[in-house]
Amino acid sequence: MRTANATTNGTTGAGPLLDVQDLSVDFHTDTGVVHAVRNVDLTIGPGEVLGLVGESGSGKSVTSLAVLGLLGTRRARITSGRILFQGEDLLTLPPKRLQALRGSHVGxxxxxxxxxxxxxxxxxxxxxxxxRRHQRLDRAAARAKALESLELVALPDAARRLRSYPHELSGGQRQRVVIALALACRPELLLADEPTTALDATVQKQVLDLLLSINAELGTAVLLVTHDFGVVSHVCDSVAVMRRGQVLERGAAAAVLRDPQHPYTRALVEAVPRLRLSEQERSVPRQRRRLPEFTEVAGGVGA
Structure with a gap:
C-alpha cells in the first residue's frame, strides 16, 4: 500500500500546486448537450500523487485535458469554474502564455x-x-538534455535510442519516451492519462514504478487518471472517485481503499479482482459479480 507523501496538500503550509474549483464542461452534440464534467473540485499539493479514478465515461480524461485547454473540439465548453496553477487561473490566460506553460511547467x-x-x-x-521550444538551448545542448531525459526514465541504450524511430521500440519503451518528453523541461506537474492501459501487466508495473521514482527524485506532482484501484493503491497518495462527471468521494488513498464511504466507491473497491476468494464469494456466479447500477448520483464524500 502506498503511504501518504509528506508533501501532500495540507501538510506543507503552502497553497496547492493545482486547485480546480467548481469545474463544469459541456459538449454540444447533434443530439443535445452532454454534461461531461459537473462542479468538480480537486487540489494537488507539491509532490503529491492524486489518482482520478472511475469507470469509462466518468469524466476523468475530460477533467485532466481541461486543465491545459486540450479538449480539442469547438463543441466543448467550460461553463463554470477556475483552474489555478501556482495561483494563476489557467482559464483566463492568453493562448501564448498557456502554450508556454505546457511542457515547461505542466507535462x-x-x-x-x-x-x-x-x-x-x-x-x-x-x-x-x-x-528547444521551451528553453534557449542550441541543438547540441538540447540533444545532451534529451539524452539525460531518456536516462532519467531508464530507457536501455539511451544514446542509441535517440536515433531510433517509434516503430523500432517496444510498447513499454515508447511509453518511457512519452514520459521523457513530458519531463524534458522538468515540470512541476505531470498529467498522466491512463499511461499503462495498452501495456501488459509486467510492463505496467515497470512504468508505475518509474512514475514513483520520478516523483521521489524530482518532486514532480502527478495527476494520474486511471480506472484501476490496484494502480491507486500502488502509486497514489490521495484519490478522487468520479462518476457521471461528478466527484463522489475524495481523500487519502489508504483511507478510501480501507473504508470507502460512498456506495459507488465501495462497489468499485469490491470489484477489484482478488486471487483468493472466500467460499461464499466463490459461490456467486461470475456474471453476477458486477457493479450495481446506481440510478441517481448522490452527493460527494470527503474533503
Missing part, C-alpha cells in the same frame, strides 16, 4: 504512446524539439 503523458509520437521523426528529434 502531459497520453495513454497511447504510438499515436503520440510522429512515426517520421526519431526519438531524439522529438525530444530536441520540445526542449
Amino acid at each position: 502531459m503523458v497520453s495513454q497511447n504512446a504510438l499515436s503520440a509520437l510522429d512515426p517520421s521523426c526519431t526519438i531524439g528529434a522529438h525530444l530536441v524539439e520540445v526542449i
Whole structure:
C-alpha cells in the first residue's frame, strides 16, 4: 500500500500546486448537450500523487485535458469554474502564455504512446524539439538534455535510442519516451492519462514504478487518471472517485481503499479482482459479480 507523501496538500503550509474549483464542461452534440464534467473540485499539493479514478465515461480524461485547454473540439465548453496553477487561473490566460506553460511547467503523458509520437521523426528529434521550444538551448545542448531525459526514465541504450524511430521500440519503451518528453523541461506537474492501459501487466508495473521514482527524485506532482484501484493503491497518495462527471468521494488513498464511504466507491473497491476468494464469494456466479447500477448520483464524500 502506498503511504501518504509528506508533501501532500495540507501538510506543507503552502497553497496547492493545482486547485480546480467548481469545474463544469459541456459538449454540444447533434443530439443535445452532454454534461461531461459537473462542479468538480480537486487540489494537488507539491509532490503529491492524486489518482482520478472511475469507470469509462466518468469524466476523468475530460477533467485532466481541461486543465491545459486540450479538449480539442469547438463543441466543448467550460461553463463554470477556475483552474489555478501556482495561483494563476489557467482559464483566463492568453493562448501564448498557456502554450508556454505546457511542457515547461505542466507535462502531459497520453495513454497511447504510438499515436503520440510522429512515426517520421526519431526519438531524439522529438525530444530536441520540445526542449528547444521551451528553453534557449542550441541543438547540441538540447540533444545532451534529451539524452539525460531518456536516462532519467531508464530507457536501455539511451544514446542509441535517440536515433531510433517509434516503430523500432517496444510498447513499454515508447511509453518511457512519452514520459521523457513530458519531463524534458522538468515540470512541476505531470498529467498522466491512463499511461499503462495498452501495456501488459509486467510492463505496467515497470512504468508505475518509474512514475514513483520520478516523483521521489524530482518532486514532480502527478495527476494520474486511471480506472484501476490496484494502480491507486500502488502509486497514489490521495484519490478522487468520479462518476457521471461528478466527484463522489475524495481523500487519502489508504483511507478510501480501507473504508470507502460512498456506495459507488465501495462497489468499485469490491470489484477489484482478488486471487483468493472466500467460499461464499466463490459461490456467486461470475456474471453476477458486477457493479450495481446506481440510478441517481448522490452527493460527494470527503474533503
